[in-house]
Amino acid sequence: MTITCNQIDDLLFDGSPLAMETAARHAAECDACAETLAAWNELSVTAQSMRTTWQNDLLWPRIERAIREEKKRPAPRWLRQAVAAAAIILGLGAPLFYTLRVQSREAAFDRTIIRVSALDEVERAERDHIRAIENLEKVAESRLEDAESPLMISYKEKLMLLDDAIDECEANIENNRQNAHLRKQLLAMYSEKQQTLVAVLREDSNVSNP
């Protein structure tokens, strides 16, 4: 199978022995991809060498002793202490918490307004971006349905995988709307999906117009 430089990432994402073999064949004739592949493989080799081991004959006896001590510890007393501690914390903390809460309520309200507004703006931009990708997906859909070449099948599998990951990420965002890291991750997934869809359309037009 002949591939182009644009497809090397798809093969690295796949990661299967066949995909890596295909990537290596292409890299043998392409200096830029050879460099990319070398760095990719060097990372893996270095990582594999980081598995560590050391001998410490005292560790297991230490763990065993800790488990034994834990077992001996009377639970009711511990529970009583925990309840007492919780009561003290509540008794002392509640009035202080109430005072601080009243003082900060106005400031918090202002901050919430700003945050909600910023979030709405981010979500609006995301919706527009997603809508554009969905339009692209509709165009590519019929071509993917008739996928026959190994590359197109690989694209199809990649898109399914990305959709699963996107669903999961969106569910996580639903529970934590302000998590910027999750939003960046989602955006990266959508960008990858967009690039893959573009690659599908490009590949299809290459096949149609050789």
Next chain:
Amino acid sequence: MPTDDMLQAALTTVLHPVPSSSSGGEDRRIAAACASGDAKIFEEIYRRYGDRMKSIAWNHLGNVSDAEDAVQETFLKVHRAASTYTGEASFSTWMFRILVNTCYDLLRKRKRRIDEAPIDEVVERTSPSVDDAKRITLRKLLDELPEQRRSVFTLFEIEGLSHAEIGEILGISEGNSKWILFATKKDLQTKWKQR
């Protein structure tokens, strides 16, 4: 209370890193023995998984002392929480999940970054052919990653776990684990070339 023979047989068939729903019953029996504080079961678990647990902890925490603390704390947590084990994941996967979370807790609690901790010379490498400079570079790059990305990379590339296992350990899907690894390696690759 299960007999020693029953538990030994269950350990032989169950204590492997691949998640398996069919061995859920035996896994629960192991968990019950752990909940009762059966020292023999803990010793067997340590014998089988101690090295891998130490390696995972070392690659999250960066030094032997913290890694050993994390392994010990994990055994205590397994003892405390074994009665809540539901059998959804294999016992070993469940234990690795506790270990990774314990490493996160230690990192946050001690506010100590890997590059600030002393580099241990006592550890032995499974592949001594790779030079230390590369390992130190990669360790520093890993230290800059968010927790989840570092864990996915560590568990897949260093420890050789599958995406299915990593998904169960970190509470994400197999596809997401694959995606995170790809994105992380792309990121590391760029920095690796610039080093």
